[in-house]
Amino acid sequence: MAIELQWEIPVPAALSNLETLLNRVADACFAEEGIEGAGFAVRIVDDDAIRALNREMRNIDRPTDVLSFPTVSYPAGKTARDCPKRLRREYDPYLGRVNLGDCVINLERARRQAAEYGHSLTRELSYLTAHSAFHLMGYDHMNEEEKIIMRDREEKALDRLGITRQEGGISYDALFELACEAMQKAYCPYSKFQVGACILAEDGRTFQGCNFENASYGASICAERCATANAIVHGARRFRAIAVVGSSAVAWPCGICRQVLREFSDLDMPVIVGEFGKGYVVRTLGELLPESFSPEDLGVTVG
Ligand code: THU
Numbered sequence: 001m002a003i004e005l006q007w008e009i010p011v012p013a014a015l016s017n018l019e020t021l022l023n024r025v026a027d028a029c030f031a032e033e034g035i036e037g038a039g040f041a042v043r044i045v046d047d048d049a050i051r052a053l054n055r056e057m058r059n060i061d062r063p064t065d066v067l068s069f070p071t072v073s074y075p076a077g078k079t080a081r082d083c084p085k086r087l088r089r090e091y092d093p094y095l096g097r098v099n100l101g102d103c104v105i106n107l108e109r110a111r112r113q114a115a116e117y118g119h120s121l122t123r124e125l126s127y128l129t130a131h132s133a134f135h136l137m138g139y140d141h142m143n144e145e146e147k148i149i150m151r152d153r154e155e156k157a158l159d160r161l162g163i164t165r166q167e168g169g170i171s172y173d174a175l176f177e178l179a180c181e182a183m184q185k186a187y188c189p190y191s192k193f194q195v196g197a198c199i200l201a202e203d204g205r206t207f208q209g210c211n212f213e214n215a216s217y218g219a220s221i222c223a224e225r226c227a228t229a230n231a232i233v234h235g236a237r238r239f240r241a242i243a244v245v246g247s248s249a250v251a252w253p254c255g256i257c258r259q260v261l262r263e264f265s266d267l268d269m270p271v272i273v274g275e276f277g278k279g280y281v282v283r284t285l286g287e288l289l290p291e292s293f294s295p296e297d298l299g300v301t302v303g
Contacts, residue, residue, distance in 0.1 A: 002026035002039040002097070003129075009046050009107060015282045018044075018125065021173055026125045032157040034081045039097040040136050042129060043104045050106040061172050064249055068130040070101040074138035083138070105134035115250040115282065118169035118241060118266045130154045158215065172243065174271050175200055179243040182208035182223065183276060186247070189213065194247035194276075195223035203234035210214035223256035228264065236298060239265040239303055243272040243280070250275045258289040264302055267292065 003026045007021040012237055019139055030038055047054075051063040058067075071090050074083055080100075092099045105128050114124040134153050141147035175198050183196025194210040209227025213220040224244060231239065242255025242261060244251045250273055253261070261269070267286030286292075295302050 002030065003103075004039070004041045004095070006041060006043045008043055008049060012107075014287050015125075018122070021122060021126060022129050025093050025129045025157070025163075026133055027154075028157040028160040029130050029137070029161065031095070032153055033079065033134075033137050035084075035087065035137070035177050037091075037097050038080070038087065039095065039099050039151075040100040040133065041102045042132075043102060044107050045104055045110045047106060050104060050109070053104060063106055063109060065113060067204075068093070068101065068103045068132040068135035069104070070136045070138070071087055071099055072101070072136075072138070073298065077259075079138035081137075100133075100136040102201075103129060105129070112113065114270070115172040118175065119170055120240070120270055121165060121284070122268045125167075126158060127154070130157050133165070135156075141146075152261070155274050157279045169204065169240075170200060170206070172241070172270070172282060173242040174281070175206065175241060176245065176274060177204055178246045179223075179272075180206055180229070182277055183212045183245050184210075186210040186223070187212040190215075190217060193249070193251075195244065195251045197223035197227040197242060197244045199231050199239050200241040201231055202238035202240055203236065205231075205234070205236060207231040207234065208243060221253070222254060224253050228260055237264060239269060241270045241272065243274075245274050245276050245280070247276050250263055250278075255286065258285070261285060261290070262289055262292050262294055 003024050005022060009127045010025055048061040050067060053067055054064055055061045060232045074085050075170050090098045110128060110188060111121055114121045123279045131154055134150055139150040141150050161187045178198035179196040182198060183194045186194035188194055197209045199207045207227050208228050209228040211223045244253055252273055265285050267284060271283050271285055272280050
């Protein structure tokens with residue numbers, strides 16, 4: 001195992017598999033750098049804890065997203081690939097690997113950043129871990145040239161895992177706003193409960209939907225499935241996020257909609273759910289639909 005994950009806050013159920021993911025991220029970073037047998041600790045903390053560390057270690061009294069504490073000091077302009085002897089000195093027989101140091105991640109900030117960039121929390125945590133891994137291997141971003149090199153390494157490492165840069169990310173606020181706009185189009189003379197939805201597809205396009213009812217009540221269609229149909233007919237197959245809003249209560253997606261979304265979404269897809277004029281909360285699809293039945297169970301890959 002390349003990393004050792006240490007939770008310094010309670011583990012959210014949706015992140016119980018995080019260690020496996022971050023190990024893959026660390027391995028990809030090491031492969032990119034061309035080193036083997038290395039590892040580091042990843043500590044997951046909150047705003048208060050990282051602020052205290054930032055104050056103590058760097059004299060900066062505010063929270064940040066990630067801090068890196070390397071054990072190896074690299075000569076100027078050199079990184080891990082240039083220093084095999086130095087690395088060997090940090091071999092930890094107890095762990096059976098070269099210890100590069102500690103990466104400390106602030107989960108609260110990671111959640112906020114994921115929301116800002118319009119991507120999943122696991123994607124943000126993968127990015128922060130890769131960023132820290134390269135710091136622990138001697139990279140920095142003090143000037144523009146260094147910054148370009150470091151970003152390039154991070155991106156190439158994440159590319160190896162298929163975690164590519166996704167263009168056209170929009171904020172949860174903006175996606176929720178589009179759901180609110182769609183809600184105004186709802187056709188609901190029976191329930192008078194308007195619902196709007198907006199899907200963010202993998203390629204950055206957004207697809208709105210609203211509920212539309214029928215005199216034969218059972219023929220009614222929810223906003224989420226209307227948005228799904230809209231996405232599918234425009235050629236989208238993978239969803240990155242969905243926002244759903246109800247006119248007079250929080251519009252939690254119904255069971256059928258959760259299952260329909262599962263067809264085109266991973267379990268870590270953010271579901272932004274709220275009530276018009278009152279804000280929203282963010283859950284993952286996996287939290288709304290645990291132990292789900294999915295296309296993979298029938299050997300189908302959607303994409
Ligand atoms: N509805 C949705 O559109 N989405 C949901 O997630 C919950 C329910 C609609 C269906 C129906 O038109 C109305 O709300 C009342 O059930």
